[in-house]
Amino acid sequence: MKYVDEFRDAALARRYAEAIARMTTRPWTLMEICGGQTHSIVRHGIDQLLPEGVTLLHGPGCPVCVTPAESIDAAVAIAGDPGVIFCSFGDMLRVPGHDGSLLAARARGADVRMVYSPLDALEIARETPDRQVVFFAIGFETTAPATAMTVVQAARDGVANFSLLVSHVLVPPAIEALLSAPDNRVQGFLAAGHVCTIMGYWQYEPIADRFGVPIVVTGFEPIDLLQGLYQCIRQLEDGRAEVENPYSRLVRREGNRTAQDLLRRVFVVQTQRWRGIGDIAESGFGLAPEFAHFDAGRRFGYATVAPERPSECLSGEVLRGLRKPVECPAFGTRCTPERPLGATMVSSEGACAAYYRYRRPVAVPA
Amino acid sequence: MSLSCPIPDAGNDIIELAHGGGGLLMHRLIDRIIRPAFATSNDDFTHDGAVFDVGGARLAFTTDSYVVRPLFFPGGDIGSLAVNGTVNDLAMCGARPLYLSVGFILEEGLPITLLHRVAASMRAAADAAGVRLVTGDTKVVERGKGDGLYINTAGVGALRSAVAPAPRLVRPGDAVLLSGDIGRHGIAVMAAREGFGFEGAIESDCAPLAATVMRLIDAGVELHCMRDPTRGGLATTLVEIARTAGVEIRIAEASIAVSEPVRGACELLGLDPLYVANEGRFVAFVPVDAAGQALAVLRDAPGGSEAAIIGRVTANNSRSVLLDGLIGGTRALDMLSGEQLPRIC
Known part of the structure; x- marks a missing residue:
């Protein structure tokens, strides 16, 4: 398949791995931000190709995993209203809040539907004017433009029975929060290529300067990841801390201006809760006042800012790179993809699910 | 870490769609409810x-129910699926x-012409597979309670070999063969259901496998063992066999x-x-010295040009x-866990 096969070339992968091994003189700890990258790393065994001493930590970039349990509780409660059709992306359906998941709500009789785009939910609203249609708007800067486009269309056409439960999150504030933590171990980042496609990478330049960490814009195929790792380690070995963009086949410094304009029009930046991590200032999107009447939380009277309840789940430490999934006592026993304690075990992009799926019966190299 | 640790089912003990996904939850239902009650x-x-003797004849017996939506999809329909699925279970x-039964559960409001099309498709599939549909039943349920049309088929076949292939016959050293490319059925049905815009580009592989299996036996x-990787896909099927x-x-x-x-x-x-479903492919475990001959038979079969030896025991x-x-890494495969849900981004 064009644009995929050339980035899964075994011989080229070996050459990158050898080059990384040759230039690495010291242990380095790197973090890939995006859950899609985590999935690809574990699936293709890229961490197994790296020299001993290079540690990959898996960052908080799985949108499903960081959606707060309180938002899911609100989603389940709203979905339980018999007048509501509740629409969500597929892998969000299985994530448990405090009172079960949307799939469990569906089994109890709620009308929960899987959609592939927020525009599909808007279409359902147009076709079913006698019922309230709610879309669970989650995700990073990658999915937010589609949400914004949907809000604009709903407003333009006056679709009164449509609303959104918004829980969008932003990457740069999360990186800053991780780097500011006293227990931070991360020395370099692979930035998420798809987020940068929308937002560009200029936002990362002040972060690289301020914290002295290299940040390399990285794609999702094995060769993309190895190239990102190569450039990140090269910078660390050279004592540089710059933003580099080897994913230039998709990413430009300024990003997609049209999408950014749309985001600025529809959303306001606000404090956002990240599951397992806590509140991070200016790290999420809420609907701008002009569109606040599309806020499902307001329409149905569910606030989503209840305090986080304690849980055996260590996903917060996994998401901050303090622990590997296999170091959790519940991993693979009390916590599995069918009966997850936390979201990182649910989504195919979650670090725990990736380890469960690809690493469980095989010994993980120490 | 114990891999066999029994996972407690946390509350919520009602049937969810994932129980029908062919993965871990379905196996748990079989292990906890079906097998203790019946086996x-x-x-x-x-x-x-099941394989058993009746009056000196070695027979195989199986049943399957079909609830696919949409009823018609590129490469097949619920009728051809209901015939081929049961034919293939017997072949495995x-x-x-030899003989199939058919049970129709019809929803009030279903156009009779549609039932006619499905019945004609079943007859054509039966003729192609060399089986006869000899007995049946129809029931009608109220509008809204049946998704149009459900079909159950059961089938009887005559065992061709002295020992029926089964997972317990698999031996270290066996070659693992796959009869063609994978993923067509699941993607074709999903595309037809969701309207992604590439429907039509991908046809289901829905087909009878009995003739190919008979040629292997001849x-x-x-x-040693054969199985068609339907729900749960190739990975789930191989894990089932490895465990059994x-x-x-x-x-x-x-x-x-x-x-x-x-x-x-994908x-x-x-x-x-x-992990995507197939309806016209199978895996075969054979002694390594028979692998070349088996591969030649598979490659000769319709749709078998991409048959391959994919591994070994x-x-x-x-x-x-x-x-x-x-690219060089090795990973463990597990059964499909719940439903395979499309990723957000």
Whole structure:
């Protein structure tokens, strides 16, 4: 398949791995931000190709995993209203809040539907004017433009029975929060290529300067990841801390201006809760006042800012790179993809699910 | 870490859609409800069909229900699926399929012309597979309670070999063969249901496998085990066999054929073709010295041009399936867990 096969070339992968091994003189700890990258790393065994001493930590970039349990509780409660059709992306359906998941709500009789785009939910609203249609708007800067486009269309056409439960999150504030933590171990980042496609990478330049960490814009195929790792380690070995963009086949410094304009029009930046991590200032999107009447939380009277309840789940430490999934006592026993304690075990992009799926019966190299 | 630790079912003990996904939850239902209630021997409910003697004749017997939506999809429909699925389950037992029953559950409001089309499709599929539909039943349920049309078929076949192929016959050293490319059926149905815009580009592989299996038997290939990777896909099927047989199976990702349109659709949707359903493919475990001959038979069969030896059974008793990946890493495969849900981004 064009644009995929050339980035899964075994011989080229070996050459990158050898080059990384040759230039690495010291242990380095790197973090890939995006859950899609985590999935690809574990699936293709890229961490197994790296020299001993290079540690990959898996960052908080799985949108499903960081959606707060309180938002899911609100989603389940709203979905339980018999007048509501509740629409969500597929892998969000299985994530448990405090009172079960949307799939469990569906089994109890709620009308929960899987959609592939927020525009599909808007279409359902147009076709079913006698019922309230709610879309669970989650995700990073990658999915937010589609949400914004949907809000604009709903407003333009006056679709009164449509609303959104918004829980969008932003990457740069999360990186800053991780780097500011006293227990931070991360020395370099692979930035998420798809987020940068929308937002560009200029936002990362002040972060690289301020914290002295290299940040390399990285794609999702094995060769993309190895190239990102190569450039990140090269910078660390050279004592540089710059933003580099080897994913230039998709990413430009300024990003997609049209999408950014749309985001600025529809959303306001606000404090956002990240599951397992806590509140991070200016790290999420809420609907701008002009569109606040599309806020499902307001329409149905569910606030989503209840305090986080304690849980055996260590996903917060996994998401901050303090622990590997296999170091959790519940991993693979009390916590599995069918009966997850936390979201990182649910989504195919979650670090725990990736380890469960690809690493469980095989010994993980120490 | 104990891998066999029983996982407590946390509350919520009602049937969810994921119980029908062919993965771990369905196996748990079989292990906890079906087998304790019905099984009288260790072999019961461990394979695609049952094998027994009646008056000196060795017979295979199986049943399956079909609830596919939409009822018609590129490459097939619920009728051809209901015939081929049961034909294939009999073939996987090493039996020549002979007679099928059909039960229709019809929803009030279903156009009679549609039922006519489905019945004609079943007859055509039965003729193509060399089986006869000989008995049946119809029931009608109220509007809104039936999704149009459900079909159950059961089938009887005559065993062709002295010993029916089964997971317990799998031996270290066996070669693992796959009869063609994977993922067509699941993607074709999903595309037709969701209207992604590439429907039509991908046709279901829905087809009868009995003729190919009979040719393997006629060629004298010693068949240790066969199974068609339907729900849950190739990975789930191999894991089931590894666990039942108590062996390690090692396969190479590069040897597993996936057509370009299926790969493209899977990349787009974040699905893994190893877990996507097939309705016209099977895996066969044969002694390594028979692998070449078996492969030649598979390649000769309709749709078999991409048949391949995808791996082998290794001596290790770890009851697992290992996949040697495209760029050098190795990963363990597990059963499909719940439904395979498209990724958000």
